[in-house]
Amino acid sequence: DGGITQSPKYLFRKEGQxxxxxCEQNLNHDAMYWYRQDPGQGLRLxxxxxxxxxxxxxxxxxxxxxxxxxxxxxxLTVTSAQKNPTAFYLCASSSEDRELRGYTFGSGTRLTVV
Amino acid sequence: KNQVEQSPQSLIILEGKNCTLQCNYxxxxxxxxxxxxxxxxxxxxxxxxxxxSENTKSNGRYTATLDAxxxxxxxxxxxxxxxxxxxxxxxxxxxxxxASKLTFGTGTRLQVTL
Numbered sequence: 001d002g003g004i005t006q007s008p009k010y011l012f013r014k015e016g017q018x019x020x021x022x023c024e025q026n027l028n029h030d031a032m033y034w035y036r037q038d039p040g041q042g043l044r045l046x047x048x049x050x051x052x053x054x055x056x057x058x059x060x061x062x063x064x065x066x067x068x069x070x071x072x073x074x075x076l077t078v079t080s081a082q083k084n085p086t087a088f089y090l091c092a093s094s095s096e097d098r099e100l101r102g103y104t105f106g107s108g109t110r111l112t113v114v
Numbered sequence: 115k116n117q118v119e120q121s122p123q124s125l126i127i128l129e130g131k132n133c134t135l136q137c138n139y140x141x142x143x144x145x146x147x148x149x150x151x152x153x154x155x156x157x158x159x160x161x162x163x164x165x166x167s168e169n170t171k172s173n174g175r176y177t178a179t180l181d182a183x184x185x186x187x188x189x190x191x192x193x194x195x196x197x198x199x200x201x202x203x204x205x206x207x208x209x210x211x212x213a214s215k216l217t218f219g220t221g222t223r224l225q226v227t228l
Contacts, residue, residue, distance in 0.1 A: 042218030
Protein backbone atom coordinates (compact mmCIF):
# COMPACT_ATOMS: atom_id res chain seq x y z
CA ASP A 1 0.00 0.00 0.00
CA GLY A 2 1.24 3.50 -0.77
CA GLY A 3 1.88 5.92 2.03
CA ILE A 4 4.30 8.00 4.03
CA THR A 5 6.57 6.47 6.64
CA GLN A 6 8.13 8.53 9.37
CA SER A 7 10.78 7.19 11.71
CA PRO A 8 11.45 6.95 14.49
CA LYS A 9 8.11 7.34 16.23
CA TYR A 10 9.82 8.67 19.37
CA LEU A 11 13.17 10.43 19.54
CA PHE A 12 15.11 11.85 22.43
CA ARG A 13 17.74 14.51 21.98
CA LYS A 14 20.35 15.78 24.35
CA GLU A 15 21.17 19.45 24.55
CA GLY A 16 23.53 20.47 21.75
CA GLN A 17 22.89 17.44 19.58
CA UNK A 18 21.72 17.34 16.00
CA UNK A 19 19.09 14.73 15.19
CA UNK A 20 17.59 13.65 11.87
CA UNK A 21 13.98 12.64 11.34
CA UNK A 22 13.25 10.36 8.42
CA CYS A 23 10.36 10.71 5.97
CA GLU A 24 9.85 8.34 3.06
CA GLN A 25 6.92 8.17 0.64
CA ASN A 26 6.02 5.74 -2.12
CA LEU A 27 3.10 7.73 -3.49
CA ASN A 28 5.15 9.22 -6.32
CA HIS A 29 4.26 12.68 -5.01
CA ASP A 30 6.35 15.60 -6.19
CA ALA A 31 5.94 17.82 -3.14
CA MET A 32 6.91 17.06 0.43
CA TYR A 33 6.53 19.11 3.60
CA TRP A 34 7.61 19.21 7.21
CA TYR A 35 5.31 20.62 9.89
CA ARG A 36 5.68 21.11 13.58
CA GLN A 37 2.75 20.66 15.96
CA ASP A 38 2.73 22.13 19.46
CA PRO A 39 -0.10 21.87 22.01
CA GLY A 40 -2.77 24.52 21.46
CA GLN A 41 -1.32 25.64 18.15
CA GLY A 42 -2.05 24.84 14.55
CA LEU A 43 0.53 23.03 12.44
CA ARG A 44 3.33 25.30 11.32
CA LEU A 45 5.35 24.81 8.16
CA UNK A 46 9.10 24.28 8.62
CA UNK A 47 10.30 23.45 5.10
CA UNK A 48 8.83 22.25 1.86
CA UNK A 49 10.11 20.84 -1.39
CA UNK A 50 8.25 20.88 -4.68
CA UNK A 51 10.87 19.01 -6.66
CA UNK A 52 14.03 16.97 -6.16
CA UNK A 53 17.12 19.01 -5.24
CA UNK A 54 15.03 22.04 -4.39
CA UNK A 55 13.44 23.14 -1.13
CA UNK A 56 12.08 26.31 0.42
CA UNK A 57 11.88 27.67 3.94
CA UNK A 58 8.52 27.72 5.62
CA UNK A 59 7.37 29.94 8.45
CA UNK A 60 9.65 28.54 11.16
CA UNK A 61 12.77 27.24 9.38
CA UNK A 62 15.35 28.58 11.85
CA UNK A 63 17.27 25.79 13.53
CA UNK A 64 16.22 23.18 10.96
CA UNK A 65 17.72 21.87 7.74
CA UNK A 66 16.48 19.52 5.03
CA UNK A 67 17.64 17.77 1.87
CA UNK A 68 15.78 16.34 -1.11
CA UNK A 69 18.21 14.11 -2.99
CA UNK A 70 15.52 11.61 -3.96
CA UNK A 71 11.87 12.07 -4.80
CA UNK A 72 10.88 9.55 -2.13
CA UNK A 73 12.85 10.99 0.77
CA UNK A 74 12.79 14.29 2.65
CA UNK A 75 14.77 14.05 5.91
CA LEU A 76 14.62 16.83 8.49
CA THR A 77 17.58 17.66 10.72
CA VAL A 78 16.89 19.44 13.97
CA THR A 79 20.10 21.27 14.79
CA SER A 80 21.43 22.51 18.09
CA ALA A 81 20.43 26.01 16.96
CA GLN A 82 16.77 25.10 17.46
CA LYS A 83 16.23 26.25 21.04
CA ASN A 84 12.87 24.63 21.66
CA PRO A 85 12.76 21.45 19.60
CA THR A 86 10.40 19.42 21.78
CA ALA A 87 7.33 18.92 19.58
CA PHE A 88 5.43 16.54 17.35
CA TYR A 89 6.81 16.58 13.79
CA LEU A 90 4.67 15.68 10.81
CA CYS A 91 5.79 14.99 7.27
CA ALA A 92 3.35 15.31 4.39
CA SER A 93 3.35 14.89 0.64
CA SER A 94 1.10 15.93 -2.21
CA SER A 95 0.77 15.48 -5.92
CA GLU A 96 0.94 18.32 -8.44
CA ASP A 97 -2.82 18.74 -8.38
CA ARG A 98 -2.80 18.89 -4.61
CA GLU A 99 -5.49 21.52 -4.56
CA LEU A 100 -8.02 18.82 -5.29
CA ARG A 101 -6.43 15.74 -3.80
CA GLY A 102 -5.13 17.16 -0.59
CA TYR A 103 -2.20 16.14 1.45
CA THR A 104 -1.14 12.77 2.87
CA PHE A 105 0.44 12.91 6.30
CA GLY A 106 2.81 10.52 8.00
CA SER A 107 2.21 9.22 11.52
CA GLY A 108 4.59 11.68 13.08
CA THR A 109 7.73 11.71 15.20
CA ARG A 110 7.62 12.95 18.77
CA LEU A 111 10.91 14.62 19.64
CA THR A 112 11.81 15.29 23.27
CA VAL A 113 14.84 17.12 24.59
CA VAL A 114 16.33 15.47 27.65
CA LYS B 115 -3.45 35.95 15.47
CA ASN B 116 -4.42 32.69 13.84
CA GLN B 117 -6.38 33.31 10.68
CA VAL B 118 -8.33 30.07 11.12
CA GLU B 119 -10.37 29.95 14.31
CA GLN B 120 -12.14 26.82 15.47
CA SER B 121 -14.79 26.36 18.10
CA PRO B 122 -15.38 24.87 20.49
CA GLN B 123 -11.90 24.09 21.70
CA SER B 124 -13.12 20.81 23.13
CA LEU B 125 -16.38 18.91 23.23
CA ILE B 126 -17.73 15.87 25.04
CA ILE B 127 -20.80 14.07 23.68
CA LEU B 128 -22.58 10.80 24.28
CA GLU B 129 -22.27 8.00 21.78
CA GLY B 130 -25.01 8.16 19.17
CA LYS B 131 -25.49 11.91 19.43
CA ASN B 132 -24.80 14.42 16.66
CA CYS B 133 -22.44 17.37 16.92
CA THR B 134 -21.29 20.33 14.87
CA LEU B 135 -17.84 21.87 14.86
CA GLN B 136 -17.24 25.41 13.62
CA CYS B 137 -14.45 27.03 11.64
CA ASN B 138 -14.15 30.74 10.82
CA TYR B 139 -11.34 31.99 8.64
CA UNK B 140 -9.94 35.30 7.47
CA UNK B 141 -7.23 34.11 5.07
CA UNK B 142 -7.49 35.22 1.48
CA UNK B 143 -7.46 34.69 -1.41
CA UNK B 144 -9.27 31.50 -0.56
CA UNK B 145 -8.56 28.40 -2.61
CA UNK B 146 -10.06 25.51 -0.71
CA UNK B 147 -10.97 24.39 2.79
CA UNK B 148 -10.21 21.00 4.27
CA UNK B 149 -11.26 19.13 7.37
CA UNK B 150 -8.87 16.60 8.88
CA UNK B 151 -9.28 14.07 11.69
CA UNK B 152 -6.26 13.50 13.89
CA UNK B 153 -6.08 10.69 16.40
CA UNK B 154 -3.79 11.25 19.36
CA UNK B 155 -0.17 10.69 18.39
CA UNK B 156 -1.01 10.13 14.73
CA UNK B 157 -0.93 12.18 11.56
CA UNK B 158 -4.05 13.97 10.28
CA UNK B 159 -6.31 12.12 7.86
CA UNK B 160 -8.35 14.01 5.28
CA UNK B 161 -12.13 13.99 5.66
CA UNK B 162 -13.30 16.54 3.08
CA UNK B 163 -11.94 19.14 0.69
CA UNK B 164 -14.16 21.92 -0.64
CA UNK B 165 -13.48 24.64 -3.18
CA UNK B 166 -15.17 28.03 -2.96
CA SER B 167 -17.92 26.91 -5.32
CA GLU B 168 -18.98 23.98 -3.14
CA ASN B 169 -21.18 24.55 -0.12
CA THR B 170 -21.51 21.00 1.19
CA LYS B 171 -19.61 17.75 1.00
CA SER B 172 -20.18 14.46 2.78
CA ASN B 173 -17.93 11.59 3.73
CA GLY B 174 -19.99 8.92 5.45
CA ARG B 175 -21.24 10.31 8.75
CA TYR B 176 -19.22 13.49 8.26
CA THR B 177 -20.78 16.44 6.42
CA ALA B 178 -18.90 19.67 5.87
CA THR B 179 -20.52 22.94 4.85
CA LEU B 180 -18.91 26.08 3.52
CA ASP B 181 -20.16 29.64 3.24
CA ALA B 182 -17.48 31.50 1.32
CA UNK B 183 -19.31 34.80 1.73
CA UNK B 184 -19.22 34.73 5.52
CA UNK B 185 -15.98 32.70 5.58
CA UNK B 186 -17.44 30.03 7.78
CA UNK B 187 -17.38 26.26 7.64
CA UNK B 188 -18.85 23.58 9.82
CA UNK B 189 -18.31 19.86 10.23
CA UNK B 190 -21.35 17.89 11.29
CA UNK B 191 -20.91 14.41 12.72
CA UNK B 192 -23.98 12.21 12.73
CA UNK B 193 -24.63 9.32 15.11
CA UNK B 194 -21.26 9.64 16.80
CA UNK B 195 -19.18 6.60 17.63
CA UNK B 196 -16.44 6.07 20.19
CA UNK B 197 -13.95 5.97 17.32
CA UNK B 198 -14.85 9.55 16.44
CA UNK B 199 -12.90 10.66 19.50
CA UNK B 200 -10.09 12.73 18.00
CA UNK B 201 -9.04 16.25 17.12
CA UNK B 202 -10.68 17.80 14.08
CA UNK B 203 -8.63 20.35 12.24
CA UNK B 204 -9.88 22.96 9.77
CA UNK B 205 -7.32 23.94 7.13
CA UNK B 206 -7.61 26.77 4.62
CA UNK B 207 -5.52 26.83 1.46
CA UNK B 208 -4.38 30.06 -0.18
CA UNK B 209 -3.12 29.97 -3.73
CA UNK B 210 -0.09 31.96 -4.87
CA UNK B 211 0.34 31.34 -8.57
CA UNK B 212 1.40 27.71 -8.86
CA ALA B 213 2.13 27.42 -5.16
CA SER B 214 -0.22 27.19 -2.22
CA LYS B 215 0.01 27.67 1.50
CA LEU B 216 -2.04 25.94 4.16
CA THR B 217 -3.16 27.70 7.32
CA PHE B 218 -4.19 25.33 10.08
CA GLY B 219 -6.71 25.87 12.82
CA THR B 220 -5.83 24.75 16.34
CA GLY B 221 -8.45 22.02 16.20
CA THR B 222 -11.46 20.89 18.21
CA ARG B 223 -10.85 17.97 20.53
CA LEU B 224 -13.90 15.71 20.49
CA GLN B 225 -14.50 13.01 23.06
CA VAL B 226 -17.34 10.54 22.57
CA THR B 227 -18.36 8.70 25.71
CA LEU B 228 -20.75 5.90 26.65
